[in-house]
Amino acid sequence: MKLKNRSFLAILFFSIFVLSCGGGGDDGPDPITWEDVQLSFSQLDFSPGVKDHSIEVAANVFWNFRLVVPELETGETAPLFIDMHGESGGAASAHQTSYDCYLEEGLEGLNAFMIIPNAGQEQWYDQNNQIQIQGLISLAKDYLSVDPNKVVAMGYSNGGNATWLFTDNAPQLFSAGIAMASSYSTRNQDGSFRKINVPLYVIHGSEDQLFPIETTKAWVDGSISAGSDITFVEATGLGHYEPCNYVPYVKDAITWLQTTVWN
Template sequence: MKTRKFGVIIGALFFILTSLSCSKSDSPQPADTRTSAEVEADFQALDLTAGTHDFAILSKVSNEWNFRLIVPESASATNKRPLIVNLHGASGGDTNAHKTTSCYAEPGFASLDPIILSPNAGAQLWISTRNQEMVLTLIELSVKYLPVDTSKIVITGYSNGGNGAWFFSETQPSIFSAGIPMASSYNTFGTDGNARKINTPLYEIHGENDEHFPLEETQAWIEATNNAGSNVTLKVAEGLTHNEPCEYVPYVENAADWLVNEIW
C-alpha cells in the first residue's frame, strides 16, 4: 500500500498558496485570517458520530467551507472504512449542491460501507486554489479524526465534479487509490502536444448520448493517456445523456466492484 504523506502535501500546498497570493490576479487576503490550529479545532469540535451531518467551518482566510460527512455505524478504530470524496456537478454557487449524495454516491457505493465526504465548491471550479485547499484540508482532517482506511481513499464526481476527480487523481496520486469521474471532459494532452501519464487508476463512466461532453472526445483523451501508460477504464452508460446523474447508480455499483476486485 502507498504511504499517505498528508502533512507534507498540505505543507507544500500552503507554500504554493502563499506564493500564489502574490499574484496580481488574486484578490487581497482578508484581514481576519485564522491559523491552521483554529481550523482544526473547529473540525474536531464537530459531531463526528455515525449519521449524515452537514457542516460549515471557516478556512484560514475566513471563507466558509460547507460540506457533508456521512459516517456509517460500522466505522471504528478496529474497522476503518474507505473514504469516498464526492465532488458535485456545476459551479453556480448552489449552497445545497453538496447535499445531493442520495442521487448516486450513497446508493452507488453502499456495498463499500464508506465514509463519504462531500464538499461544496461555491461558485468556483474544483481546480481553483480555494477549492484545492478545502478538499485537501478536509481530507487531512477526516483522516485524523475519523476511522479512515488511508489505502482506500477515492475521488469521484459528476460533470464539473468529474473534471475535478480527474484533476485530483492526476495531481495527488499519493492520496487517492483511485478516481471515478462521471460525465466529464478532461484533456489529457500537455502543452507539448503529448499525452500525459496519470499514475492514479481511473474508472470513467460516460453517457452514450452526453450532449454536453461528447463521448468521442472523452474516448480519444482516454485512449491517448492509456497509450502513455495510464490505467483508465471507460464504461459507457448506454442511452444516458448529460443531465441524468441519478441514473448512473448501476454503473457506480460496478465501479465499487472494480475497486474491490482490481484496485484494493
C-alpha cells in the same frame, strides 16, 4: 489546469492570510490558523450517519460539506470517498443533491466515509477549492478512522473533471478516481499524451449532449497509450443531465475498486 506545486500547508497559510484581509491587527480579530481549523473539525459530530457541516477557515470564509460516517468496530478503518458535485461555480446545495441522487444508493452496502464538499461560487480548479479538497482529506485522515490507502476521488460533470484534475496532479492523495460524464484533456502542450498515475474508472453516457463521448474516449485512449490504468465504461443511452441513472454504473465501479484496486 495544473494544481499548485507548493505544499498544501504553504498554500493554506498563505491563503488564510490573504482571505483574512490581514486580520490580527489592533482593530481586527486574530487571523484563523490551521490549528484553529483542526480544532473546529475535531469538534464536529462524528457519530454514524449523514450530517451537514460548516467550518470557518478564514474571516467569513467557510468550508461547507456533507459528512457520512459509517458504523465501525473499535480499531476498524474504512475507505474515504471525496465526491465533487457538478455545476460548480454557484451551486449552493449541489453537495447535498449528489449524495441524494447517486451516492447514497450507489455506495449502499459499502462501509465508507464520504465527504461531499461545496465548491461555492468558484470552480473546483480555483485555488480556494484546491485547498479545501486537500484540507478536508488531511483533516479526515487525522480525526477519522480512514484507511489512508483507500481514498477515492469521484464526481459528476464538473465534479468528474475535478476527479481527473486531482488524480492527475495530486496522485499522492488518492488510490483511485471515478469520473462520470466528464471531459478532461490528457494532452501535454507538445501534443503528446500523458500518463495519470492513479487508476481511473471513467463512466460516460453515449448520448451526452454537453461532453461528446467521442472526445472523452479519445482522451482516455491517448492516456492509456501513455501508460495510464483507465477503465472506460459506456453508459448506453444516457445523456448528460440524468446523473441519478448512473447508480448501477457506480455500483460496478465499487466492485472494480474492491476486486481490482484494493485486492
